[in-house]
Amino acid sequence: MAYWFTKSRALLVSSLILTLAFVVACGTAAPEVVEREVVREVQVEVPKEVEVVREVEVPVEVEKEVVREVEVVKEVEVLKEVPKETVVERTVIATPTPIPVSAGPVEAKVDRVIYALGEVQETNRHWTVGRPSYYQFDPYSETLIGIDSVTNARIPRLAKNWESSPDGREWTLYLEEGVPFHFDWGEFTSADVIASFDRILGEDSQVSAASFFNGATYEAIDDYTVKLTFPSLALDTPAILSRGFGGGEIMMLSKRQFDEVGVEGFDEMPAGTGSYMYGGRTVGQSIWFEKAPQPHWRGENPDFQEVELRWVREDLTRLAALLTGEIHIAALSRELQLEAARNGMVNAEAGAPTHYLTMFLGGQYYGAYQEDYDPSVPWASPEHGKIIRQAMNKAIDRDEMLQHVLKGQGSLMLLTQFHPVLGVWNEAWESDWEELYGFDPEAARELMAQAGYTPDNTMPFTSYNYFSSDEPETAVMLEALINYWQPIGIDVTLLDSEWGTVRSNYRERTDFIKKGGWGNVITMRSLTNRLRSWSSAQGVGGSGYYSDVIERNYAEFQAMDTVDNERIHELLMEMGNDKYYNFADIPFFWFTLQVTYNPEVVESWTFPGTAGSKTSHWDLLRAAP
Numbered sequence: 170m171a172y173w174f175t176k177s178r179a180l181l182v183s184s185l186i187l188t189l190a191f192v193v194a195c196g197t198a199a200p201e202v203v204e205r206e207v208v209r210e211v212q213v214e215v216p217k218e219v220e221v222v223r224e225v226e227v228p229v230e231v232e233k234e235v236v237r238e239v240e241v242v243k244e245v246e247v248l249k250e251v252p253k254e255t256v257v258e259r260t261v262i263a264t265p266t267p268i269p270v271s272a273g274p275v276e277a278k279v280d281r282v283i284y285a286l287g288e289v290q291e292t293n294r295h296w297t298v299g300r301p302s303y304y305q306f307d308p309y310s311e312t313l314i315g316i317d318s319v320t321n322a323r324i325p326r327l328a329k330n331w332e333s334s335p336d337g338r339e340w341t342l343y344l345e346e347g348v349p350f351h352f353d354w355g356e357f358t359s360a361d362v363i364a365s366f367d368r369i370l371g372e373d374s375q376v377s378a379a380s381f382f383n384g385a386t387y388e389a390i391d392d393y394t395v396k397l398t399f400p401s402l403a404l405d406t407p408a409i410l411s412r413g414f415g416g417g418e419i420m421m422l423s424k425r426q427f428d429e430v431g432v433e434g435f436d437e438m439p440a441g442t443g444s445y446m447y448g449g450r451t452v453g454q455s456i457w458f459e460k461a462p463q464p465h466w467r468g469e470n471p472d473f474q475e476v477e478l479r480w481v482r483e484d485l486t487r488l489a490a491l492l493t494g495e496i497h498i499a500a501l502s503r504e505l506q507l508e509a510a511r512n513g514m515v516n517a518e519a520g521a522p523t524h525y526l527t528m529f530l531g532g533q534y535y536g537a538y539q540e541d542y543d544p545s546v547p548w549a550s551p552e553h554g555k556i557i558r559q560a561m562n563k564a565i566d567r568d569e570m571l572q573h574v575l576k577g578q579g580s581l582m583l584l585t586q587f588h589p590v591l592g593v594w595n596e597a598w599e600s601d602w603e604e605l606y607g608f609d610p611e612a613a614r615e616l617m618a619q620a621g622y623t624p625d626n627t628m629p630f631t632s633y634n635y636f637s638s639d640e641p642e643t644a645v646m647l648e649a650l651i652n653y654w655q656p657i658g659i660d661v662t663l664l665d666s667e668w669g670t671v672r673s674n675y676r677e678r679t680d681f682i683k684k685g686g687w688g689n690v691i692t693m694r695s696l697t698n699r700l701r702s703w704s705s706a707q708g709v710g711g712s713g714y715y716s717d718v719i720e721r722n723y724a725e726f727q728a729m730d731t732v733d734n735e736r737i738h739e740l741l742m743e744m745g746n747d748k749y750y751n752f753a754d755i756p757f758f759w760f761t762l763q764v765t766y767n768p769e770v771v772e773s774w775t776f777p778g779t780a781g782s783k784t785s786h787w788d789l790l791r792a793a794p
Contacts (some may be wrong), residue, residue, distance in 0.1 A: 190688045257770070273750045278770055279794035281457065281475035284498040284784075285487045287640060288480050290450055290669045290738065294432070295420050298376045299672060303417055303781035304478055305450075307352065308458045309442035310420040313342060315413035318786045319520045319776045321414050327357060327421050331407065337732050340406045341443055352438060354423040359389035375672075376418045378409045381701065384628050405698045414523075415694035419783015424710040426516040444469035445476060455479040458787075472792035482640050486620035491663070497770040502641040505575040509765045519762040519778025522691040525575070526642050527585045528650075528755035529713040530558065531675060534682035536715035538633065538705055541678040547628050550684075553588045553620035557628070558752035559605065559783035560616035564653045566608045571758060574645050579760035584749045585712070586691070588697050588759065593741040598749055605750075610656065617658045627660035631685030635668045643688040646757065675713055686755070692779040696741045700726060703744075712754060718747040749781075769793055 315326035383402040408415030445458035532546040704723040762778035
């Protein structure tokens with residue numbers, strides 16, 4: 170049994186927590202914790218059976234858009250949730266539904282609520298970083314399309330309606346009128362939308378969604394209407410322009426502010442349209458936001474006057490700060506959530522298991538990027554790469570890992586990103602799982618031996634370990650993998666890194682990223698979105714795996730003259746089979762996002778978990794009475 174389950178570790182964990190709590194309370198720097206200790210104390214909650222309405226079931230996420238004042242017939246199918254799985258993918262009709270005005274916030278016990286999470290790339294320029302750094306922007310800036318706080322459905326936001334042409338290439342957005350920017354920077358109009366599109370396509374842009382706009386044109390029809398025209402099928406347009414579930418990167422900012430004070434002036438006090446406005450930041454420590462003047466244009470009325478996001482790298486330090494009252498909300502690993510619960514803390518949980526944990530392997534450039542392919546990378550070699558990747562999968566006891574990383578609060582993911590609810594699913598993946606991926610350390614050792622590696626002649630592998638916002642599961646998973654891989658002949662080195670470093674290297678396909686792999690927590694998105702992201706034609710290489718199948722299928726998808734759902738389904742199924750049967754990566758679990766809060770300060774927080782910043786909907790962060 171792996172070392173982290175020994176009960177003698179309980180005293181060490183408790184002593185570390187008490188020591189950190191004392192240090193935090195005294196206001197001095199917390200000691201560095203070298204080894205994360207874990208107690209096996211599992212508390213599994215079985216979710217209640219609920220009914221979820223799924224509108225217009227399709228094999229990919231396709232927004233069926235409606236011209237205003239046109240009657241639409243909706244096909245509705247009711248699906249029942251089963252334990253550890255839920256239906257989340259929905260196609261909705263975009264209609265300008267007004268949001269009720271709140272009766273008014275309660276009198277909060279603190280003016281500023283403080284939320285501690287992992288590190289981000291600090292900047293006010295959202296277009297120069299990627300997820301999960303969007304925590305810095307979501308409270309004050311808004312996207313064109315929103316997501317429902319419970320269902321993840323696409324809903325109107327700064328765009329009150331949108332529609333598409335029958336071939337999915339032309340999209341028209343109808344904007345809200347009379348929306349003011351913070352700090353008196355004028356009214357939101359189509360000019361701000363055009364400027365925002367220009368910004369994410371600029372030379373300094375790191376926005377992954379920029380690739381979606383390759384070859385596209387966009388224009389302002391009038392002050393409140395914008396039209397986008399794409400050279401190929403663009404079914405994911407509503408997702409890309411939304412707050413999350415595939416979007417969250419394209420923020421609407423004031424063109425007038427940029428024109429009058431430039432980027433440097435924008436940096437000092439960026440203006441958005443949200444229910445919070447930018448307050449300031451202390452570099453290396455935190456960023457904070459102040460409640461925007463009321464009434465907010467959409468009726469949002471937050472309970473707290475200020476929200477502060479504080480960057481705290483270590484999981485144990487965040488717990489100590491929560492228990493001493495220095496902070497009020499924390500992103501914690503499941504292990505430390507149990508300790509927090511013993512001390513009266515409570516979890517806020519997203520409405521559905523739309524997060525997945527996986528590990529990607531660098532260097533697998535089998536498709537268009539042949540010039541970057543290095544056959545000496547063991548797990549990518551033409552001779553033994555496939556059996557090494559299979560061995561890496563079969564060496565892992567995922568049942569044990571589920572208890573260790575998520576305390577049983579998740580479900581097995583057979584193939585990275587694929588879920589039956591997304592409409593593309595091969596039942597053979599289920600029947601073939603035990604033989605191909607199932608836990609069998611002896612078989613894993615034999616596969617590694619065939620490739621020439623044994624515990625006496627090990628294969629070096631670097632795990633890039635970064636501490637990121639709301640992703641404590643990643644570091645726990647990477648540390649646990651050492652226990653499974655060392656016995657089969659893999660010498661694992663944990664290399665502390667930063668997300669920005671990992672991201673830039675896998676995008677540029679450097680030698681650095683070919684030395685190992687990286688873990689990631691990602692939100693569910695449409696499979697057409699993933700097909701684009703995983704291709705070399707327009708993607709960003711987020712999976713580290715390129716293949717001829719992916720390249721060919723994405724090219725065919727782009728070239729379609731009409732929306733052929735049956736053929737799209739076939740293309741996605743072929744991509745899934747290619748990744749599954751070639752062991753493209755190390756899939757782990759689907760789970761729900763959770764954060765832990767002090768119930769004396771916070772009463773509840775409702776968020777869908779799929780926004781660009783994962784936690785979102787700051788106006789729904791309710792103060793304890």
